[in-house]
Every structure is written in C-alpha cells, then in structure tokens.
Amino acid sequence: MSDLLGYLLTGLGIGAGFALVGSGMVVIHRVTRVVNLAQGAFAVLAAMLTSALLATGLPHGLAEGAGVLVAAGAGVLTGIVAIGRPGTEPGAALIITLGLGVLAYAVEVTVWGDQPRSYAGLPGAVTLGGARIQAHYLLVIAVTLPVFAALMAFFRGTDPGKALTACAENPYAARVVGIDVRRMGLLAFGLGGALGGLAGVLLTPVQQVTFDSDVTLIVNGFAAAVLGGLTRPGVALAGGLLLGVAQTLIAGYGGGAHQLEIALLVMLAVMVAQAVRAGSVREVAR
C-alpha cells in the first residue's frame, strides 16, 4: 500500500514534467499549427544552463529562472526560423524544428560536453502515509499546478491571451481585429520555450539530463499533448500525469525499463483512435 502511494506521487512528479513539455507543444500548435519537435531541446538547454550556473555558485532560484528565460528566448528564436517567413507551411516548419533540435545537440555537446549532468534539487525525503518519497517530486507538482492555473487565467483573462486564442480559432478574423498573427505565433513559441525550460530545470535533480534527453521528453510530452488533440492544455496536463503514473507503476511493479515504449504505444493508440473517429465523421459528412 505504501509502495503504491510512493509510486503514485513519484509518477505525478515525473508526469508533471511531461505535462509541461506537452502543454508547451499545445500552446505552439494551437496558434501556429506547427508540431514543435524542438520542444524537448528547450528543456535540455535550460537544464544544462542551470547546472552550469549552479556550478559557478549562482544560488538556486536565480539559476533555474535564468534557465527558463533562456529557454523562452530559444523558443522565440526557433519560432523566427520556423515560421518567420510568411506562408511557411506547418509541415515545413515541423521539419525546421526537427533540424533545430538536432542543431541543439551540437551546441550542447560543444558547450557542456556529452556527459550526463544533474544538480541537487530540494533535499531530503518526506514520509507520507508510510511512503517515503524524495521531497523534490512534491516540489515539481507544487510548481506545475499553479503554472497551469496561471496559464488558463492568462488565456481566458488577458488581452494577449485572448488574442492568442483568437489566432488559434480563426487567424483570418484575428487579422481583421488588428492581431499580428505572426507575432502571436512567436509569443506562443516563447511561451512554449518557457514551459519546456521549466520542465527541464524541475526534472533534472531527479532524472539526470544528457544532450539527447529531449527524445524521452518529446515522446512523453507529445503523447500527453496528443490526448487533447494538441489543442487543449488542460487535457495535456491530465495526459502527462496519467503517463507519469502509469510508467512509475509499471517500472515499480513490473520492473524493466520500458517507459518510452509505453508512451509510444499510448500515443499511437490515441492517434489511431482519433484518425478512425475523424474518418467516420468525414464519411457521415459525405
């Protein structure tokens, strides 16, 4: 019983990270229709930078903040390259983001080397209902939930948030009310970068990061995002948490390291189900 609670909380912590990566993809996809495959690179970049900054003696908080800010900047840059040219197809932009993700490997290996990096997170462990779990997992959850709440409030309650939603709903009409759709796309990329960066700096103390950690993050993040059809951040949160919990439970009870395969299976099943449903809708419409 106490094992189960431990696995659950650990899973929620890991899942929160997936949800952050996934919601970043959702924010970008909603506004620009681009599936951003550089999303995991934002997390790795932020994590590597934070680790380097902490090594120079910068205190916690500042180092993580700098990591997230730089990831947001990397997001904007990715956006400029991917959608900066008017009329770039979302499919072409996707390939550009893939290329930028690979380019990020080169940069990260050159600057920080190819060895795994980590740093200390929130120290200690907490005993909850007989289960001992690392306190840092609770921190990850405690940061992620308010971030999602703020994200919702931003989209619903502020003018730039509403403008982003307007772009997502009808870019043609958005232009008519004076919204610069491309600029909003870059803003979405910046937000996506920040969310990815946050996932990176939060997860690194419990999962060391290497330059190619982005693959795990992107597969899990995308699997979480695809549950909500790549358009609903709230569903991405639920999806991410679910994935995290499922993976820790399977790893805990079944042993073995098949987490990535599970995420891939979930993603595939969801996409097949969605394609089948969309197909039947089309047939009915015909």
Add this chain to the structure above:
Amino acid sequence: MAAGAALAVSGASRAFGGVYAVRDVSLTLAPGELRGLIGPNGAGKSTLFALIGGQLRADTGTVRLDGTRIDRLPADRRARLGVGVVFQAARVFPGMTVLENVMVGAHGTTGAGFVAAVLRLPAHHREERLIRDRARACLARTGLAGWADRPAEALPLGQQRALQLARALCGQPRLLLLDEPASGLRAAERERLSALLTELRAEGITMLLVEHDVAFVMRVADRVTVLDLGRVIAEGSPADVRADPVVIDAYLGAGSPA
C-alpha cells in the same frame, strides 16, 4: 484625388490568372459618408472589399486612409489604423463567449501591453474594465446584450454577423467595411440594421456597404457606386443611379435586380 478624403482608392487593379476581377477602379469617400457598392454577381465587389480591408493586395493602384497609404500593409496593420471589417461569412471566434469575441475587437486599440497583462498591473486592469464596458455597449447597440455570456458559435448566423459588427465597433474604427450585412436578416432585423448604420454615420464613421439588396442600399446610402465586370460604371446619389440607363442595362443583362 480630393483632399481630405476618408478613403481614396486610386487606379486599383487585381487579376486572378490573367482575368481582371477589379480593373482600374477609383473610389473616393468623404469623411462620414455612407457609400453603397452594388453590382451584379461577379462584378468585383468582394475583391474590391478585400483590397481595402487587406485580405488581398492590389496588383497596381493605391489605397489611402485619411491620406495615408495602406495598400502595402497587412490586414492587421490596417485594422490598427482604424479599418473595421464585417465579413458576410460568419467569422467569429468559437470557443470564446460573445462578450470575449467583442473584447478581442479592441485588441488594436490596447496600449498597456503584454508585460502589464501578465503581471496584472493596475494599468492593465483599468484598460480591461474600460474595454469590457465598451464591449457591452457595442453588444447593446447590435441587439446582442442578452447573449453576452453565451459561446459565440451558439448564435444563429444573422446574429453572428451582428457579433462581427459589434466586434468591429469595439475597435473604434474610422472606416467600416460591411460585406452584405443585410443578407439573411428578417425585416425587423433589417430595420434595426439600417437605423444603426444611420446612427454610426451621425457619429462620423465612414462606411462602405457592399450589398446585394439594392433597395436596402438605396435607402441608407448617401451615394452609390456601381461595379460591373471589375469597373465602375456609375456613381452618384441613389436616385441618379437608379435612373441611370447603364446601370439598368447591367442589371438586366445579368438578371433582374435583387
């Protein structure tokens, strides 16, 4: 072109695959004028509309708003300069309430900016409140006050167009472009629309009204421009245009007037 024109289109042409949709059209609207734009199907009304609104760019010719050239600007820049657009098709934002739709219309007029919005600074709150009040007033004018908190996609089609009008008004336009605002409206709604257009004109908003319903245009417009096959074939007061044999010919040639 006349000095002090609110809208001046000069020598505008636009071709699609070698066929001119609009050919060498010039059009000058005085400030506060309500101009009707009519013509048989395929006359180029919608293309001209899009050239002014920025959905299309002219191959040649210029478009000026209060003397400023806008023909090379994208639609969003034109909107921020004061061009409001109401499309014939329902182009609202589903997934947002009616009120939120109208509030987005003020996007081009907001000044507090992204940082203030995110940090929820007092300046942003003040502006947000102001826009909310303005949006409610615009909903009241277009007869949508009772729908404010409903999702936009729940509105019937005619009301979705009224919503677009409210959204455009919330942006406080100098020039309002209306594409067939009366189509699909019932008689009472049509009356309300014509009263609202008259009111807006009294407030000094310049309007270009593209309309299929010739009788409606003749009733509300100060002046009427007639397009046929991409060219201006007549222009003048409603009475003059109605009596113009060239106009009668164009309409009879393309079927009876609507």
